[in-house]
Amino acid sequence: MAEPTLAEKLEILADGAKYDVSCASSGSSRRNKGGIGNGAQCGICHSWTADGRCVSLLKILLTNACIYDCAYCVNRRSNDIRRVILTPAEVAELTIGFYRRNAIEGLFLSTGVVKDPDHTMELLIEATRILREEHRFNGYIHVKVVPGADLLLVERLGRLADRVSVNMELPSRESLKLLAPDKSREAIVAPMKRVGDLIVQTKEERKVSRKIPPFAPAGQSTQLIIGASGESDLQIVSLAAGLYGRLAMKRVYYSAFIPVNIDSRLPSVVGTPPLVREHRLYQADWLMRYYGFAAGELLDEERPNLDLALDPKAGWALRNLHFFPVEVNRAPLELLLRVPGIGVRSAQRIAGARRGGHLSLDDLARLGVVMKRARYFVTARGRFAADLTPDAAGLRARLTERTTPRPRWNQPSLFDTAAAIDIQSTITGEL
Amino acid sequence: MILRYDGTFAGFLTSVSLARERGLEPEAIADREPEQQGLFAAVESVATSRDRADELYRLIRRTLPPSAMQTFRYAFQSCEPGREILLFRYLQLGLATGAQFGAMLAHEAVIPVWKLARAVGREAHRYKGLVRFRQVEGDVWYAAIEPDHRILPLIAPHFAARFADQRWIIHDPRRGGGGRLRPAPPKVGRDPPGGDRHSPLHRRRGILPGTLAALLSSARHRGTPQSETPAAEPPPQAPAAPAGVRAMNVNSLFLIFQPILVSC
Numbered sequence: 291m292a293e294p295t296l297a298e299k300l301e302i303l304a305d306g307a308k309y310d311v312s313c314a315s316s317g318s319s320r321r322n323k324g325g326i327g328n329g330a331q332c333g334i335c336h337s338w339t340a341d342g343r344c345v346s347l348l349k350i351l352l353t354n355a356c357i358y359d360c361a362y363c364v365n366r367r368s369n370d371i372r373r374v375i376l377t378p379a380e381v382a383e384l385t386i387g388f389y390r391r392n393a394i395e396g397l398f399l400s401t402g403v404v405k406d407p408d409h410t411m412e413l414l415i416e417a418t419r420i421l422r423e424e425h426r427f428n429g430y431i432h433v434k435v436v437p438g439a440d441l442l443l444v445e446r447l448g449r450l451a452d453r454v455s456v457n458m459e460l461p462s463r464e465s466l467k468l469l470a471p472d473k474s475r476e477a478i479v480a481p482m483k484r485v486g487d488l489i490v491q492t493k494e495e496r497k498v499s500r501k502i503p504p505f506a507p508a509g510q511s512t513q514l515i516i517g518a519s520g521e522s523d524l525q526i527v528s529l530a531a532g533l534y535g536r537l538a539m540k541r542v543y544y545s546a547f548i549p550v551n552i553d554s555r556l557p558s559v560v561g562t563p564p565l566v567r568e569h570r571l572y573q574a575d576w577l578m579r580y581y582g583f584a585a586g587e588l589l590d591e592e593r594p595n596l597d598l599a600l601d602p603k604a605g606w607a608l609r610n611l612h613f614f615p616v617e618v619n620r621a622p623l624e625l626l627l628r629v630p631g632i633g634v635r636s637a638q639r640i641a642g643a644r645r646g647g648h649l650s651l652d653d654l655a656r657l658g659v660v661m662k663r664a665r666y667f668v669t670a671r672g673r674f675a676a677d678l679t680p681d682a683a684g685l686r687a688r689l690t691e692r693t694t695p696r697p698r699w700n701q702p703s704l705f706d707t708a709a710a711i712d713i714q715s716t717i718t719g720e721l
Numbered sequence: 722m723i724l725r726y727d728g729t730f731a732g733f734l735t736s737v738s739l740a741r742e743r744g745l746e747p748e749a750i751a752d753r754e755p756e757q758q759g760l761f762a763a764v765e766s767v768a769t770s771r772d773r774a775d776e777l778y779r780l781i782r783r784t785l786p787p788s789a790m791q792t793f794r795y796a797f798q799s800c801e802p803g804r805e806i807l808l809f810r811y812l813q814l815g816l817a818t819g820a821q822f823g824a825m826l827a828h829e830a831v832i833p834v835w836k837l838a839r840a841v842g843r844e845a846h847r848y849k850g851l852v853r854f855r856q857v858e859g860d861v862w863y864a865a866i867e868p869d870h871r872i873l874p875l876i877a878p879h880f881a882a883r884f885a886d887q888r889w890i891i892h893d894p895r896r897g898g899g900g901r902l903r904p905a906p907p908k909v910g911r912d913p914p915g916g917d918r919h920s921p922l923h924r925r926r927g928i929l930p931g932t933l934a935a936l937l938s939s940a941r942h943r944g945t946p947q948s949e950t951p952a953a954e955p956p957p958q959a960p961a962a963p964a965g966v967r968a969m970n971v972n973s974l975f976l977i978f979q980p981i982l983v984s985c
Contacts, residue, residue, distance in 0.1 A: 321882075322882055322883060322885050324885070324886070325885075325886060326883070326885070326886050326887065327884075328882055330879075332846075334850040390856075390862065391855065391862075392850075392852050392853055392854050392884075395850070642823070643824060643826035643827045645824040646821060646824030646825040646826065646828070647824075647825070656827055656832045657826060657827055657832075
């Protein structure tokens with residue numbers, strides 16, 4: 291077969307990277323020091339997929355060749371697919387090319403494992419180094435850590451990248467052993483721990499001297515595959531809570547299992563991937579990180595799985611009716627955050643606006659509160675807006691009325707020069 | 722009373738200052754001829770006065786909390802019809818209440834202006850991702866955008882910082898008019914600017930002929946000699962003069978071109 295062109299390689303390797311769902315570009319404010327690029331603290335979307343997911347980074351594999359044979363992975367050794375590899379310089383060149391057109395916010399670099407983990411890591415580090423030192427690129431870079439690589443290499447990578455991540459892949463040791471026999475839990479957790487320690491340590495050191503180079507300033511993340519193995523949501527959410535707490539994890543991504551291989555070890559999936567479950571897990575994740583919920587409040591041994599028909603916040607409210615209705619003019623911020631229909635921003639706006647005067651129900655709607663949900667759970671100046679009180683039997687049915695199936699997963703094209711503007715209004719909730 | 726101003730920030734402030742002096746709320750403040758005239762309202766053309774604008778601007782800066790100041794500034798960049806009278810009421814309330822103004826988020830004079838500012842802010846943020854440059858002759862990166870609101874001054878500093886080593890132009894061809902060139906440092910100024918300099922990005926002024934070709938050659942002449950890489954795509958058609966609102970950078974100094982009449 292003829293040597294593939296750069297465009298062909300890009301096509302194959304960008305397609306191979308789509309199973310990593312992380313695409314965040316936020317959390318780094320790296321300055322542009324006489325070169326090209328900088329980090330935008332809030333993250334920037336550069337295009338959107340058909341189902342409304344934001345595309346921020348050039349997501350690509352260094353190579354799709356791999357010495358491992360993980361059951362769920364499209365690039366496993368035993369699959370008969372075309373294998374290509376980019377040189378580190380090619381990765382850097384591609385990134386800069388897209389970046390100069392403002393098509394991307396940065397690079398997401400993952401890879402199959404060639405030769406051995408250390409060699410593969412050295413290639414990743416080299417690509418990142420060329421970007422930072424030769425192209426003087428100060429934009430966002432997220433690089434995967436290869437499990438089992440030397441921890442000194444992990445450290446070198448973290449000094450160059452904005453975010454590093456080691457994929458946990460499967461929520462339990464047993465599933466990992468079954469589905470990814472070449473990877474051990476230890477090989478995954480060791481670099482995670484090292485990264486976590488270095489993040490904390492470097493932050494402390496940088497308080498003393500800003501001259502110390504940052505270590506993964508946008509933190510570390512990881513990914514769990516949902517639905518390829520039998521763990522309950524309780525196990526997954528507890529695992530995530532532990533990662534946030536102990537390993538200075540910034541984000542845990544949940545990826546609904548999409549069968550790409552036929553394998554007796556994998557569940558036979560009928561119909562669409564468990565996207566609703568994935569969505570509910572993200573909601574639970576947000577509740578833990580921004581709304582002050584503990585894992586144990588959302589799930590317990592008796593109800594180990596999230597309700598697919600009802601979001602976890604409304605579910606918690608219905609199980610804890612003694613808190614409601616909440617008087618918005620008096621309730622503390624922590625309680626406002628727990629009201630279905632009130633998000634972080636509207637809670638803050640309520641807290642700000644009520645200093646200027648007593649709020650009415652109409653004011654709430656104007657401030658951006660989703661009264662369709664919140665009206666069952668709040669009073670304003672003692673008035674209640676809904677026809678059903680929180681303890682009414684029909685409320686659960688009322689809150690679950692609307693269930694829209696989410697469209698199928700789709701990898702966006704990076705090659706469209708014309709950005710799709712018409713779909714934005716429906717999908718940009720964030721400033 | 723209907724006040725007609727020239728579309729600039731200074732012109733708007735002059736109109737507000739006049740209305741405040743007379744103690745009247747105008748029926749409308751607009752930068753174009755109203756489509757329907759009220760029976761008794763006379764249209765009065767406001768001559769932009771830098772002194773009046775400066776005086777009012779300083780008062781606003783002194784009185785409004787910073788968050789309200791930002792809301793006001795963003796909302797002015799909106800192209801929503803009728804924005805001026807909403808901004809007028811917003812200012813009147815803000816100037817009357819001072820420090821308490823920051824907590825009046827649910828007030829009927831505040832909500833619509835907050836919504837304008839939010840729409841402008843969202844569009845500005847979105848365009849940070851949606852601008853697509855292409856390489857045109859002379860190693861200049863060119864992008865044309867057609868935003869709903871006047872967001873160019875809000876996004877230009879972002880691109881100036883990010884593409885400091887790249888010569889670029891962002892062009893808003895829809896908002897036409899004569900071209901004016903204002904070089905500015907890529908920092909948002911804090912001083913009360915006057916007249917046309919009211920946009921925080923504008924400090925000094927110069928004048929440049931308005932065609933894109935002239936822009937390109939100007940950018941070319943300021944830079945270092947270029948490598949001979951031919952542009953992958955054909956250069957864009959130079960729009961017929963007068964061209965629209967543009968921002969560009971020349972060796973990390975970025976310029977905002979705005980027509981004298983910055984109308985929507």
